[in-house]
Amino acid sequence: MLKIILPTILLTPTAFIIKPSILFSSYLSFSLLIALTSLTWLNYPATTPQYFTDLMMVDRISAPLLTLTCWLLPLMVMASQNHLNQEPLHRKRTFLILISILQALLIFTFSTTNLILFYIMFEATLIPTLVVITRWGNQAERLTAGTYFLFYTLASSLPLLIAILFINFKNNLSSTMVLQMIQPQMMETASNSLLWLACLLAFMVKMPLYGLHLWLPKAHVEAPIAGSMVLAAILLKLGGYGIIRMTTILHPQPLNLFYPFLILSLWGIVMTSSICMRQTDLKSLIAYSSVSHMGLVISACLIQTPWANTGAMLLMIAHGLTSSMLFCLANTSYERTHSRTMVLARGLQLVFPLMTTWWLLANLTNMALPPSINLMGELLIITSLFNWSMTTIILTGTGTLITAIYTLNMFLTTQRNKLPNHLMTNTPNHTREHLLMILHAAPLLLLILNPSLI
């Protein structure tokens, strides 16, 4: 554990010190080394659990998310290199410091057992993300986007703070490992429901649940590419991880409480996928499709069966990689045409045929094509939801159908339409961009061979 945490924390002073000529390349190689080392977390020996201490632990739920986080850092740096090129040196350093701080905080969030430390880190990740969105975003709307992003999460997590403190004072400890073994209260009092609500609301907003999702399209669209990547891939999964952890503590469920959330999330799948069909802005489309996939994850986490939890984990990792890849692809076309409108940046297969391969791959996995892990995750979730109640298949089935429709629409519009006359000369694809796509796609494809790693 320490072999990863210490280097990540020390990436911050590294970004201060490296001389400018090798700033990006050395930072990149350091973060890649950390990413490779983080793969050791995926080793789950059956006999003795490996990474357990007082405050921190890495178990089968945290490990895949942690690995994804560490994997994403070099990818973020690679993706941002182009738009950071013209910035003055201190801004480049600031950017790298911000994302390394974010990385360290995320590692702590995922690996801690103490609920209060978890909350502190959860909130602390908001700050670097906010700075990245509002400072390096492209449009004037990024200020509104930052405000929405910050205050949605902040307002909903205040009850979480109170709930965690209450649990801490009541049980005199706040370790998730021990708390889940304490005899749960069987009373269905109003305060019990309030406690349940307080604990889970923050994560619902983070996921996001359909009714509380307004911050997501704004934040994703206005953020620079690294911000979009980390938002889509990791920060959304913070919510899922939180729900999984909290429900082990808050078990058992008062039934009438989680009906609204389940219904909202299932309905949200259908609604947000339908919005995607009418989107003209490419990044907005990918943002709404994130909401749609995360709706599935919320409903799975809420019904808490083993298959559902497995499906949720699978889908979280798969969606993290896919969504991040889609954002990177949208960014490559945005950098060349300076327009996120799909209708103005179409027919790209003629100009960038190799990038079309990656577009195809990302869109196929977004659609949950077999045998990708997206499909396995969705399949497990849909099956367990069907087991829980037969009518959910209508909503999830419709959601899958509409997802396929808008994904194919996105692919065909950006790649296959008539190439507009004003896109004749473009800078060719850099090796860096292809490397970025491979590093996204390789884990996706390799995990098909061994999904039990997640």
Place this chain on the structure above:
Amino acid sequence: MFGGRTALLLRGLRPWLRVEPRRHRDSFRDFTKEFDKFRQKAKGILPGSDWTPLPISRDLPPEQADVVIVGGGVVGWSVAYWLKRNEPQSGAVRVVVVERDLSVSCLSSARYAKASTVLSVGGIRQQYSMPENIQMSLFSANFLRLIDEYLHVIGQPPVDVQFNPSGYLFLASDETAAILEENVKVQRMEGAKVSLLSPAELKKKYPWMNTDGVVLASCGLENEGWFDPWTLLNALRSKAISMGVYQSCGEVTSFTSDTTEMVTQDGEQIDFSRIKYVNVHMPNSTEYASIQCSLVVNAAGAWSSKVAEMAGIGTGPPDSISGVKLPVEPKKRYVYVWHCPDGPGLGFPMLIDTTGAYCRREGLGGNYLGGISPTEEEEPDIQDLEVDHEFFQEKVWPKLAHRVPCFESLKVKSSWAGYYDYNTFDQSPVIGLHPLVDNLYFATGFSGHGLQQAPAVGQAIAELILDGKYKTIDLEAFSFNRLIKGEKALERNVI
């Protein structure tokens, strides 16, 4: 005692003393006033208001736009309107129109002081020699006929463009009669309703005319006449703004482009460039902003060649593609309004004489307007829009008086001057892309026909941008490539 000197002293000290007249102070009223002030301030801060801690200057253009249209005349707004009308989903394309002539607060210039649109005579005709011109005018006439359906904004009064369908009457002498007949044939093939008249028929139809030297005349029967350009511009503008087009007041001073240098097989170097940012300078201040853009449409009218030079067109060595300039220059044309009490009546069309002088009825009070295009040697100075009255006395009046004898006694009431965005190469518009600059579209060089062709051109450019090709009217003949190849697309019927 407290009069006289003391009063004078107090009066002198008044600026410092500020002695206010006594009044009954009502503490409750003061309190409510303070409360109101507080409420105003609170309303400004609460969500839902647009107060921000970092105030963005209201007049700056947005930082990013998909299409930036340089020039807010009738062509620019027409392109903006058609882009919004043809976009696949509402809000798909982000359009900004940058126009520098808008500031009401500016001391000397009123709005649109120099734009060709509002200084135009406002005529529309189909009597051209090129089929594309005829098709464009026909489309525009249809557009004007249905203008309320196209441009109606909910809550606003219906659009009335005051179309006078009086038609154009072209007179031809011996030399030009054959050309006139050929043109009429082309016009009829395109669907324009034009009739040919002999001098006898002319005399019967228009008894006020002196038919000396006239061998043939062509008269447009439908879809020709004149209308109010200001109404069209405002209608297009308000409709486009209601559909989400941003209007920005500022002058485009430069483009920031990405250039790729390539070498051809012969070893010649060609620079392909792509405009990334449009730098806009705010009026009457030193503020400037840059708009990150995907496409730029050059609809700057008489000043289009300056805008084209900002993109590097015409700045290369003279015998290369990048050295071909956009040959659009401003040419000043005068229009005179006079009153003639016994002039021709309501049926007076837009008369275009064999000499090139033109005149038409203006309003219903016996006023007429007209002018003539000066010859090459007499081209007036384009520095300002001052009118030369001698020009009327010497060049316009004699010719018109010869043709319409009642114009021998008239009184000039007013006059103005406006610019033609004159294409010095072949007097035809330049529409379409440039081969070297990837994302610059031209919609300029109309040489006096910009107003009547604006709706059609707007639709053509919108089709080019959104669909990649011309769908309704094929304007391939007006592309920039003809300037490079040197092939003229001559329009012979330029007034």
